[in-house]
Amino acid sequence: MGNKSDLYRLQEIDTTWDKVRRRLSQLQNMSGGSEDLKKTRDQVGATESSLGEWQRAQKEAELESYSLTERIEEAESKLMSGEVRSPKELESLQSSIDSMRRHKESLEERSVEAMLKVEELNGSLSTQQGKLSTLEQDWDSKRQTIDDELRQRKKEFVYLKRLREQTVEKLPTADLEQYEHLRRRKNGIAVARLEGDVCNACHMEVPRSVISEAKRGNSTITYCTGCGRILIGG
Ligand SMILES: [Zn+2]
Incomplete structure (x- = not known):
């Protein structure tokens, strides 16, 4: 058989190629790690940055409180020295001291609050890091398998690409165009094969005249009366 079997061969190559392509994109998505791993990495990052902010806040409150002291x-x-004698000035000095003391108290409160927050975040961080480390270890062993398959599938992809080019070269342009046209319209399957008197793509019974035409060893293309695909004798 000439062109007809080449068309069927092309269909087989393309079907396999589609599968390999789908698997490749799946593997590509998987190669970044599981959703749980990505989420835990993000969590650790967020906790670390929040921890940094609270540590800075605590330090700032302590420094400010120190300079206020x-x-x-x-x-x-100055108040004790007796330098200031005017009652008005004394009053103002005293009120300034009172206000600084109040401010210092609120700074100390802020510092304690920040310190507690730092302790809490340190606890969360250590839990999250523990979980992350388990997930990373688990992932390391899986990654090897995924990378191996990825390499293998890429080789298959290149091999099929070459095989397709070789097969396409043998086909008349009109047949190839018809094939591509049907592949786009028929869900990727342009060529069907006869199984007894039934088309293996649409499972419809095919008339005898069409069957004998499909089985004939010439290069004329026969179409399935059910689905319109190129029909190849079994
Ligand atoms: Zn059919």
Whole structure:
């Protein structure tokens, strides 16, 4: 048989090629790790950055409180020194000290709050890191399998591409165009094969005249009366 069997061969190559392509894109998606792994990585990142913010906040509150302590001490020694005599000035100095003390208290509260938050986040981080480390280890063993298959499938992809080019070269342009046209319209399957008197793509019974035409060893293309695909004798 001439062109007809080449068309069927092309169909087989394309069907396999489609499968390989689908699997390749699946593997590509898998190669970044599981959803759980990605989520846990994100969680660890978010906890680390939040921890950093609270640590900075705690440090800032402590530094500010420290410098305020010095200023309060200065103001108090000025008050005690007897340098300031005017009642109005004394009153203003005292009120300034009171206000600094209140501010210092709120800073200390903020510092404690930040410290507790830091402790809490450190706890969460250690739990999340433990989970991440288990997931990463688990993933390491799977990644090897995925990478191996990915390499194998890429080889198959290249092999099928070459095989397709060789097969396409043998076909008349008109047949090839008809094939591509049907493949687009018929869900990727342009060529069907007869199984007894039934088309193996649409499972419809085919008239005797069409069967004998499909089985004839010439290059004339026969179409299934059921689905319109190119029909090849069994
Ligand atoms: Zn059919």
